[in-house]
Amino acid sequence: MDHSLTRRLILQGAGSVALIGLGLSATPAFAAANDKYPEDAFKQKTGADAIKALYGKTAEASDKVKLDAPEIAENGAVVPIAVATTLANVTSISFFVSENPNALAASYVIPEGTTPAVANRLKMAKTCNVIAIVESGGKLYSATKEVKVTVGGCGG
C-alpha cells in the first residue's frame, strides 16, 4: 500500500515535470503575439456552437461580407476559400465548415491597418455550407455558401 502510493506520487511528479518542459518549449516563439489559442472553440461540433465559443454572440447575415468559394470542389482536401468585406473596423475573420467533425476551421485577427480580406485553403468532409464570419465594430456579420464536394477531405 505504502509502496504503491509512493510510486504513484513519483509518477505524478514525473508527469508534471514533463508538462512544464512542454510548456517552456512552446511559449517563447509566441510570447510576443499575446494571442491565446481558442482551444475550446476548435472543439465544438456545430457552426453555431463554435461561433458562440469563439465570440460569445451570434452573427447576422450581411451582403457586405463577400465569400468566395467554388460551387463544386473536386477535392475536399484542398478547397480554396476567400472572404473580403467592405465593412469598417474589422477586428477578426473566421471560417466555419458546417459538416466537418469540428466546424471552426480557421480564425484570423485583423489588426488596424490590415485589409479585411483573407484567402486560404480548407478541408471539407462533404458537401455543406461554408460560413465566413466578420467581426466589425464588436458585431458579427456572416456570409454562407454551399460547396459541393465530390471527394471528401477527411480521408479514411
Place this chain on the structure above:
Amino acid sequence: MASTIRVRATANGDTTEVQALIQHPMDSGFVKDAQGQIIPPHFIQQLTFEHAGRAVFLADWGPAVSKDPYVKFSFKGGAKGDDLKISWVDNKGASDTTTAKIG
C-alpha cells in the same frame, strides 16, 4: 534545414500583399493510415506575421486547414526592403520562424 515557410511579400503603393506557403502535414486526427491506425493530430495552431515589431496578421488554425497551408492577406505600411517576420507553432510545440524582405 531549409525553412518550412515560403513567403512572397510585395509592396504596391502603401499596401503590401503577402502570400505564404508553409510545409506542414496538418494531420487532422481523423484519418487512418494503411494499417488502419489513426494518424494522430499534428497541425499548426498559430501563425503570426510581424512588420516593424508590430503584428500585422495572426492566424489561429484548426486541423481543417489543408496540408501545406496557404494564406494571403495585405496590410498598409510596408515598404520595399522592410523585414517581415513570420512564425508558426503547432500542437506538438514545434515551431519555425523566418524573415522575408518585402519586394
